[in-house]
Amino acid sequence: MEIDKAIEESKDKRLKTKYNNAIFVIKRALSLYSIEEVAFSFNGGKDSTVLLHLLRAGYFLHKKELCCSSNGGLSNFPVRTIYFESPSAFTEINAFTYDAAQTYGIQLDIIRQDFKSGLEALLKANPIRAIFLGVRIGDPTAVGQEQFSPSSPGWPPFMRVNPILDWSYRDVWAFLLTCKVKYCSLYDQGYTSIGSIHDTVPNALLSVNDTSSKEKFKPAYMLSDGRLERAGRVKKNASIKNEVGSDSHKHEVLLASVIAVGDEILSGTVEDQLGLSLCKKLTSVGWSVQQTSVLRNDIDSVSEEVDRQRSICDMVFIYGGVGPLHSDVTLAGVAKAFGVRLAPDEEFEEYLRHLISEQCTGDRNEMAQLPEGITELLHHEKLSVPLIKCRNVIVLAATNTEELEKEWECLTELTKLGGSTSRMESKRLMTSLTDVEVAEPLSKLGLEFPDIYLGCYRKSRQGPIIICLKGKDNARIDSAVQALCKKFKEGVFVDMTQIQV
Secondary structure, eight states, X not given: OHXXXXXXXXXXXXXXHHHHHHHHHHHHHHHHSXXXXXXXXXXXXXXXXXXXXXXXXXXXXXXHHHHOOOSOOOSSEEEEEEEEOOTTSOHHHHHHHHHHHHHHTEEEEEEOSOHHHHHHHHHHHSOOOEEEOOOOBTBTTOXXXXXXXXXXXXXXXXXXXXXXXXXXXXXXXXXXXXXXXXXXXXXXXXXSSOOOTTTBOOOGGGEEOOSSSSOEEOOGGGOSOGGGGGXXXXXXXXXXXXTTOSGGGTTSOEEEEEEEEOHHHHTTSSOOXXXXXXXXXXXXXXXXXXXXXXXXXXXXXXXXXXXHHHHHSSEEEEESOOSSSTTOOHHHHHHHHTTOOEEEOHHHHHXXXXXXXXXXXXXXOGGGEEETTTEEEEOOTTOSSOEEEETTEEEEOOOSHHHHHHHHHHHHHHHOGGGSSOOOEEEEEEEOOOHHHHHHHHHHHHHHOTTSEEEEEOSSTTSOEEEEEEESOHHHHHHHHHHHHTTSOTTSOEEEEOOBO
16 A cells, blocks of 8 residues: 555654554544444545545555455545535635545545535435544644544534544645645645635745746745644734733732742752742732742642632732653643643644754654643744743743743733733831831721731841832822821831832
8 A cells, every 4th residue: 555655664753653643543443333334524625635545544454454465555445435515615625626536436425515414414314423534633623622522512423533633734744745645736836724715815924035926835835834824814813812901900909829830849959939030020010919839740739729729810820840741740730720631732832843853753742732722822032932821820931030031021011911900009118116016006007098008027037127018009108108107206217118019
């Protein structure tokens, strides 16, 4: 079989792994269901073309195991193939589909209805129990799917079989080029993701500078960054959903929680500087940090704390435990807190592939698995990999204060975090008065100025008391300071500073 032979001769270890896993899924499905009970949904696109040839190879290898025959190929494709013909499809897609059917002996069931209605009619008339789909993680319909996934509620019952679910853009083109199979000609004209004639244009990233009047494009397989596969889809301007950026939050105090994950912090092996720095940064932009916590490397501990804090705070910041090691449980804990699974994220994997290159040769890059359906990647040119945002939970990858500084700068630019609420003003007073002497007057001051936060601390047990007054109105802070000073003799308080913190 030419497909299996081409992969066997390839030196691409990653492609071989992806191929073998996909073939396993196909052979498993063919063992569970008879050939009359399976179908293949073909749409003429690159993913569907990959699946066509995987099915050809998978069926051949499946029959080879059953019949113990060792040679030959397939003269006809025995799997029922359904094609949803649409008036908004590109003529090139239709032409390629019919040409492929003739070339590989495919008997097409052409359906001219919408997908759901067409499936209902098809399944009513035929004993189909499973349908092979060319769905990949990152596709809008891929959320929540496994390699074997029952159809969604409200749809006719059948098993969705997804052999290439964890394939990336790079994997798709590696397969097509390695196996030297035909694909739709639009991909050689700069189209990287094909929808309808109404929402698809060539990918501008493949545009070629040319003196001629007609714009030219490089072929799709030359797109080096698979994250930008859908850049040729016409869509509404993307905007970062910012839960804390609306005008309704401008004059209220927003609540934050800071979570550190790491056994090494709890054991005292590592001193946590990030928590202190992060609290200062949040306070400086007007946020109120409600709690900081340090958790051990345990998925359930992370899940429970994230779930608790995300329900009472506007934003939760979590760091530590991010990576491919057995102790890196943060993302798994966040996923569990939201009741979703970790799933390969093709966009994030492309970032990692560019960053660590040949280290991404395995079947699945563990670092590229993110909470499914709730993750938003925040891109910034200063960051080698994007920040991870899961609803109101920000996952920071920083391991030191220098890295945190860069991530914080980018985060505030991307989410307008610093502009979501008015900044806090403060004034600090120092006095040699005793705790007993200042206790009652401070309590009364708090009642007089409920909008002013009053805090006291000492740098040493025998040292002076430092009183901190914080609020959003400098005039109110000054009034509170004057009211406090009137309760004591002149000169007992020293104004340490008046700064934004």
